[in-house]
Amino acid sequence: MSAQILDGKATAAAIKADLAQRVTALKERGVTPGLGTVLVGEDPGSQKYVAGKHRDCAQVGIASIQRELPATATQEEIEAVVRELNDDPECTGYIVQLPLPKGIDENRILELMDPAKDADGLHPMNLGRLVLNEPAPLPCTPYGVIQLLRQFGVEIAGAHVVVVGRGVTIGRSLPLLLTRKSENATVTQCHTGTRDLSAQLKQADIVVAAAGSPHLIKPEDIRPGAAVLDVGVSRDENGKIVGDVHPGVAEVAGWLSPNPGGVGPMTRAQLLVNVVEAAERAAAGA
Numbered sequence: 001m002s003a004q005i006l007d008g009k010a011t012a013a014a015i016k017a018d019l020a021q022r023v024t025a026l027k028e029r030g031v032t033p034g035l036g037t038v039l040v041g042e043d044p045g046s047q048k049y050v051a052g053k054h055r056d057c058a059q060v061g062i063a064s065i066q067r068e069l070p071a072t073a074t075q076e077e078i079e080a081v082v083r084e085l086n087d088d089p090e091c092t093g094y095i096v097q098l099p100l101p102k103g104i105d106e107n108r109i110l111e112l113m114d115p116a117k118d119a120d121g122l123h124p125m126n127l128g129r130l131v132l133n134e135p136a137p138l139p140c141t142p143y144g145v146i147q148l149l150r151q152f153g154v155e156i157a158g159a160h161v162v163v164v165g166r167g168v169t170i171g172r173s174l175p176l177l178l179t180r181k182s183e184n185a186t187v188t189q190c191h192t193g194t195r196d197l198s199a200q201l202k203q204a205d206i207v208v209a210a211a212g213s214p215h216l217i218k219p220e221d222i223r224p225g226a227a228v229l230d231v232g233v234s235r236d237e238n239g240k241i242v243g244d245v246h247p248g249v250a251e252v253a254g255w256l257s258p259n260p261g262g263v264g265p266m267t268r269a270q271l272l273v274n275v276v277e278a279a280e281r282a283a284a285g286a
């Protein structure tokens with residue numbers, strides 16, 4: 001068996017084409033969506049992701065506002081930039097690129113953001129809304145995972161999904177999305193404290209690997225025909241991405257997201273969706 005590829009690049013391109021039309025319609029009504037990014041430090045991965053986000057903005061007609069601070073920036077300096085973007089009318093949505101350098105209180109920064117401009121869905125108010133099943137911007141990677149599964153017709157309702165990882169950008173919120181009535185999946189969340197990860201993985205119809213542990217998920221862990229999404233990003237000595245999923249899984253799985261080219265582009269597309277939706281709400285006077 002060779003898995004069907006869950007092509008995130010092509011799916012994201014289709015989402016962006018639709019967004020470009022919606023941005024044109026917004027501009028005709030006098031509203032230009034603007035995405036702000038706050039990048040602290042010189043981590044090459046984060047620099048690449050932020051550059052990609054602005055490239056996407058240019059493609060769909062969203063204005064870009066970039067703020068960069070050195071790795072030595074203090075908590076107060078970062079908070080000042082967050083306050084500035086909260087007050088900037090040109091900035092209709094923004095993100096603070098994570099992780100922030102050691103010593104910075106990340107949660108305090110996220111709490112300081114205007115929840116109405118939170119393009120990542122990571123503000124505690126928006127995560128709370130997700131828990132309460134109220135409308136909120138959805139965290140980009142988790143929603144990107146769901147969109148990719150939908151696009152390729154992978155059945156989510158009734159599926160047993162094993163999520164590996166409990167980080168703030170995906171592991172914490174993906175189970176919340178998957179167990180909503182609209183998705184209706186059953187979720188097991190695994191992490192470094194899980195006693196027998198392989199036994200859990202073997203039960204899964206869908207595996208989402210977001211542990212950041214190179215080739216953690218082996219072919220023998222996967223039930224033949226299962227869908228496997230590789231969200232983990234580690235880098236080898238040449239800076240090349242190594243995912244959480246061993247390449248041999250392609251011979252066992254029914255569907256597999258490549259890495260790169262799978263969930264990463266979907267994360268960026270969902271960010272644009274959140275920016276455009278916020279601008280549409282603003283244009284409607286909501």
Ligand SMILES: Nc1nc2c(c(=O)[nH]1)N[C@@H](CN(C=O)c1ccc(C(=O)N[C@@H](CCC(=O)O)C(=O)O)cc1)CN2
Pocket residue numbers: 045048049052095096097098099120140141169241259260261262263264265267268
């Ligand atoms: N504020 C946030 N910080 C972080 C998030 C997030 O959603 N919000 N998620 C990750 C990083 N991330 C988004 O910022 C991200 C990861 C990957 C990609 C991407 O397009 N990857 C490409 C490969 C790029 C490369 O070669 O390195 C792919 O998978 O094809 C975009 C965004 C942590 N931080």
